[in-house]
Amino acid sequence: MPARYLVAVVGRRDYGCASELVCEVPDDFRPHPGQFVHVACGGDGRILRRPFSVFDRGEGTASILVREAGEGSSWLKRRGPGDRLDILGPLGRGFDLCAEGGRLLVAGGAGIAPLRFLAKRLLEEGETCLVAWGMGEAAEYGVLPDVLKKEADVRLACLDGSGGHAGSAVDLAMQLDRESAGQVYACGPREMLLSLAARMEEVDREGLARLQVSVEERMACGVGVCRGCAVPVAEPPGAYRAACSDGPVFRGDELDWMRMAALT
């Protein structure tokens, strides 16, 4: 059950443009990979919470990975031990883990957050997975790629060619696999999701049904009442679903990609 928690920050690890905030959480805080927490990000006239995916759940702790994107995330990224965070969560519909065949995880930038948690869960359950993580340049997330490579099979794609595959995460993912993956999980900028969806559709007719994406949409309430975070869906035609409560994870064939493309 989601609830409001006032949690103590017990650790902070800086990884380049992002920081991991480790918080003490009670036992009843049981996030599923892909779910998020809605975090109050200080005062200064900021009245809405900010959504952050659960990045990890350890012994008595849970963490988020915060990339600086504006004033609220910049305030949040500077929190550390001694601070408390006001969070609502865990919220939303996460990834569906039950699938056959291999798993391919495709992350763009801070979109690695929910996929790292997913990879950990999959490995704990004895499944295998392959992670393609794209970023601008190899140094962008500090030593985080090295940390994650110790946990899972993580391959980097850097747009500027400074490390791993020279190019996008989608290109890398499509090279690595694409026919054999029973399920492709993705989180990242909308353009990345659009190009991945297009490539999956090329593979076969069921391509989109094997894709699960976590979408980012501007949110207000985070609990499904304001209808602010609208995502265009295929059925019924012209309709929207709420990213916060119907998502943030959607199956590729649930979304209306034509209207998604028109948004950017």
Add this chain to the structure above:
Amino acid sequence: MDAHGGVDLRVEISGISLQNPVLACSGTFGNGREMSAWMDIRRLGGVMTKAVTLDPCAGNPPPRVWETPSGMLNAIGLENKGLERFLEEDLPWLHDMGVPVWVNVAGFTAAEYVEVAREVSRAKIASALELNISCPNVKKGGLHFSADESEAERLVSAVKGAVDIPVYVKLSPRTGDLRGFAGAMVRAGADGISLINTMPAMAVDVETARPRLGNLTGGLSGPAIHPVAVQMVWEVAQEVDVPIIGMGGIWGWRDAVEMLMVGADAVAVGTLNFTDPTATLGVVEGIAAFMRRKGYRRVGELVDLARRGRSGAAG
């Protein structure tokens, strides 16, 4: 006397008994179901539903929300599943909660408003209607009625002729002659007035020169509009003698008490629900604590106090 330590929070407006003067604003509380995961909605004074239109409404293209200093813009565009499903799924559920319900009615034509109002009234389980003639986010209907007093009057009397439950009219902060308009609504049959809806507003991303909202413009809510709402309630209270539900940027018990003191009989909490889904109950507790501290025993003693010129304890 009750759970609030000697103070009586009950109010009665338009023959409807509320256990306390705090309601949830239309569009900020869904139709109660989602919020019931966070709080006991039976402890509210009342719930004002999300706007109901005759046909299902998909709403506006995203982005639909944008945060501004101490406020937010929204252009949801009346997304709702339409009258039929509202009557089947949501209204009975709210009724079973035992909480008074104001059904927020919207339409794209006057005939649609009347039909929705008639069917809701016929269901016999809604406490009252709130006519949303002040939504800034739809091209037809909505705010259009706030701009034309005689059209609004005709709408109110047509609705009144079709229903047998109290009708509240929700006013926009963009109303030219506010007092004249409120008076005209009452003469046309309005049983109560609620105010304020969001203020028409806009924001643009200067990097791309594109408006922040898919609908281009939207409505401003939150603390930024609170003083505007206080002044408007103050003015309307001097004009009409029907009950007033005051809303607009209520961000805690103090803002709610302020609203009562300028003449609101009850208040409704809106955008604050997004920040804290349990906030309404905190406002109820805060009002009770304030009344205990100041020695007030009934909510009515606070209503209009700013005009009556009393500042100390009631006795």
